[in-house]
Amino acid sequence: MNDQHSSLPPATELTAAVTEGRFKRVLGIPSLVLFGLVYMVPLTVFTTYGIVTSLTGGRLVDAYIITLVVMLFTARSYARLSSAMPYSGSAYIYTQQSFGGAVGFLVGWALLLDYLFLPMINYLVIGLYLNDATGVPNWVWIVLSIAVVTVLNIVGIVQVARANFVIIAVQTIFVVLFVVLGLSTALGHGVDLMAPFVGDGSDAAGQTGPLFNGAAILALSFLGFDSVSTLSEEAKDAKRTVPRAIMIVTLGAGLIFILLAFVAQLVYPSNEFENVDTASTQVIGVIGGWLSVLFVAGYVAGALGSALTSQASVSRILFAMGRDGVLPRSIFGHLNKRFGTPVIAISIVSAVSLLAIVIDLTVLSNMISFGALFAFSFVNLAVVVHFYIREKERSGIAWLNNLVLPLIGVGLTIWLWTSLTAQTFVIGLSWLAVGFVILLIITRFFTRPTPTLDLEE
Numbered sequence: 284m285n286d287q288h289s290s291l292p293p294a295t296e297l298t299a300a301v302t303e304g305r306f307k308r309v310l311g312i313p314s315l316v317l318f319g320l321v322y323m324v325p326l327t328v329f330t331t332y333g334i335v336t337s338l339t340g341g342r343l344v345d346a347y348i349i350t351l352v353v354m355l356f357t358a359r360s361y362a363r364l365s366s367a368m369p370y371s372g373s374a375y376i377y378t379q380q381s382f383g384g385a386v387g388f389l390v391g392w393a394l395l396l397d398y399l400f401l402p403m404i405n406y407l408v409i410g411l412y413l414n415d416a417t418g419v420p421n422w423v424w425i426v427l428s429i430a431v432v433t434v435l436n437i438v439g440i441v442q443v444a445r446a447n448f449v450i451i452a453v454q455t456i457f458v459v460l461f462v463v464l465g466l467s468t469a470l471g472h473g474v475d476l477m478a479p480f481v482g483d484g485s486d487a488a489g490q491t492g493p494l495f496n497g498a499a500i501l502a503l504s505f506l507g508f509d510s511v512s513t514l515s516e517e518a519k520d521a522k523r524t525v526p527r528a529i530m531i532v533t534l535g536a537g538l539i540f541i542l543l544a545f546v547a548q549l550v551y552p553s554n555e556f557e558n559v560d561t562a563s564t565q566v567i568g569v570i571g572g573w574l575s576v577l578f579v580a581g582y583v584a585g586a587l588g589s590a591l592t593s594q595a596s597v598s599r600i601l602f603a604m605g606r607d608g609v610l611p612r613s614i615f616g617h618l619n620k621r622f623g624t625p626v627i628a629i630s631i632v633s634a635v636s637l638l639a640i641v642i643d644l645t646v647l648s649n650m651i652s653f654g655a656l657f658a659f660s661f662v663n664l665a666v667v668v669h670f671y672i673r674e675k676e677r678s679g680i681a682w683l684n685n686l687v688l689p690l691i692g693v694g695l696t697i698w699l700w701t702s703l704t705a706q707t708f709v710i711g712l713s714w715l716a717v718g719f720v721i722l723l724i725i726t727r728f729f730t731r732p733t734p735t736l737d738l739e740e
Contacts, residue, residue, distance in 0.1 A: 307623050310518045312528050315511050317451055319532030322507035322592035324585040325454050326578075328543045330408075331500055333562025337554045339497040340490075341483035343544045346497035351537035353498070353699060354505045356692030357659045358533035360666045362526035363684075365512045367669060369521035373512045374658040374665075375600055379607075381665035381673075384733025385722060388609050390661045391600065392718030396654025396711065397506055398597035399635060400647050402432070405590035406639040407647075412583050422640045432591045433633040436598065437619070437626050450588035457574075457581035458539065462546050464570050469549035479548040499702030504540055506655045507589070508533040509662075513596040594636070598628040609725055609733065653711030656700040663692035 310318070328347075336343045364377040374394050379387025409428050410421030435446055482489070511528045515521045518528075547566050556562040567575050602625035605615020619626040670676045671685035726733055 308517055308519050308521075310514055310524075312524045312531070315514060315518060315524060315528035316531050316535070317448060318514065318592055318595075319508055319511045319528060320536060321450050321585070321588035322510045322596070323505065323532070323536045324507075324589045325451075325458060325536065325539045325543075326582050326585045327504050328540045328547075329563035329566075329578075329582070331503065332544070332547060332566070333556045333559030335497040335500055336548070336562065337556070337559055338500070339482070339493050340485040341479070341548060341552070341554045342481075342494055343497070343548060344479040344541055346494055346501055347504075347537065347541045347544055349494070349498040350501040350505060350699075351534075351541070353692075353695040354502070354508065354533055354537065355530075356688060356695055357663060358508050358529050360663045360689050360692055361509050361512055362529045363666055364662065364669065365515055365525040365529065366522045369515040369518075369525065370603070373509055373596075373600060374662045375603060377665045377669075378658075378661045381668040382661070384607075384609070385726070385729075386661070388604075388722050388725075388733055389715065389718055390658050391604055391609075392721070393654045393711070393715060394600065394658040395597065396650045396714055397658070398510075398593055398600060399632065400650050401506070401593040402590040402597075402632065402636045403639040403642060404647050404651070405586040405593070406636055407642075408586045409583055409590075410639070412579055412586075416579060425639050426637070428587060428590065429633050429636050429639075432587070432594055433629060435591060436595050436629045437622055437624055446588070446591060450584045450591075453584040454581045457577050458543065460574065460577065461567070461570070462542065464574065465546040465550045468570050469546070474549050474552060476549070478552050479545050483552065483554055485554065495698075496702055499699045501540075502656065502699050503652060505533065505536065506651060507592070508536065509655075509659075510592060510596040513599045516599075590636075594629065594632050597632050598625045601625065601628040601631070650707075650710055650714065652703055653700075653707050654714070656696055656703070657711065657715075659696045660693055660700065663689045663696060 332343065335346055339346050361373075361377075368376055368380055370376050375387055375391030378390040381387075406425045406428050407421075410425045413419065413424045414421045508529055511525060511532060515525050518524050547563075550569050551566040556565055558565075563578070564575060567578050601610065601615045602618070604610040605612050605617070605625075605628070608616070610616075614631075615625070615628050617627065618624060666689035667686055670681070676685050722733065723729070
């Protein structure tokens with residue numbers, strides 16, 4: 284941390300960058316929770332339903348329970364740090380202030396794999412579903428979706444919050460109907476209520492390896508609870524509201540995932556599908572064909588909402604990095620005076636998202652998984668450094684809160700991280716290598732300190 288204050292840009296320069304426009308503190312706990320839930324997309328359980336159900340031998344519910352436990356440890360670390368450092372930038376700011384500018388930059392760079400490319404997946408899914416429904420080419424829907432999301436994000440976070448309410452309402456209607464009709468259908472056939480927990484009797488159902496592999500894949504479903512922390516400078520009473528919203532979003536989304544997985548496996552107690560990638564439509568078809576129409580509407584709405592919230596998050600991380608000077612301040616470190624949003628950063632993210640027209644979905648998924656779990660590990664470690672080592676909060680229960688629990692979070696996150704494929708590590712390490720080269724350029728081969736944010740400013 285020796286470079287924390289010596290590396291700051293001149294005070295007048297930093298002040299100009301921040302006060303040229305300011306974020307508006309307008310979000311309470313309900314809006315923050317909606318933001319996180321929309322980002323995570325409650326219906327995302329159906330995206331990997333067939334893959335994980337087949338892999339685990341019908342133990343999708345068990346896999347979700349394992350993943351939820353792992354994510355709660357990391358969510359707790361995010362909540363604690365968001366209270367101590369209520370600033371935009373998420374894991375980038377937390378690790379920067381705990382480990383110094385160089386580590387903070389690399390973690391922020393890795394986190395961009397999550398935030399920068401998640402909108403692309405949503406645009407790609409929107410294009411695929413609406414192309415099937417209307418026959419209009421994928422790229423038309425992708426470009427139209429990007430335009431709508433960009434305008435909403437530029438106008439301001441209040442408009443995003445209002446759109447989130449509509450989007451989550453559509454998904455809620457589907458979830459309620461699916462659960463009620465699904466349970467009615469399943470119970471009418473006298474199903475075994477323990478089947479989703481014990482598996483389908485196949486070889487995979489009796490092994491722990493496939494269950495852990497499935498849990499690692501499901502980590503993708505939880506990416507987004509951390510997005511709430513990027514709105515710290517737009518939240519009312521951020522030290523109180525943001526931590527609570529993070530925990531509510533993580534636990535709430537996890538319970539929704541478990542409930543939907545449980546009902547789906549009661550409705551369709553098998554791991555044999557015509558196509559594992561679209562297994563959800565086969566499951567929903569058992570209940571009724573008309574529900575499939577509502578599913579498509581809800582899923583597309585969810586993807587649009589996730590794109591909306593993920594673009595809002597990444598633009599604020601880019602703003603934070605630009606404000607610090609680790610990215611060009613003249614491009615990224617400014618807020619629009621009229622809207623109070625990082626318009627240039629939002630526009631750049633939209634331009635990058637156009638790659639959804641040509642990029643492969645598998646590659647995107649690999650990049651997101653690597654970046655998020657890498658950042659999660661460092662956030663857990665940052666709790667130890669900030670509270671236990673620097674603040675010396677070690678007496679009584681603090682020893683458990685500031686050392687034991689975050690270290691458990693580190694171990695669990697690394698365990699999931701190492702369960703990813705070899706291709707994931709090739710892509711992820713290549714991305715980190717690019718970030719390291721940029722860091723060398725910024726610091727002139729570490730002959731000058733890495734710029735960091737002065738929290739007093």
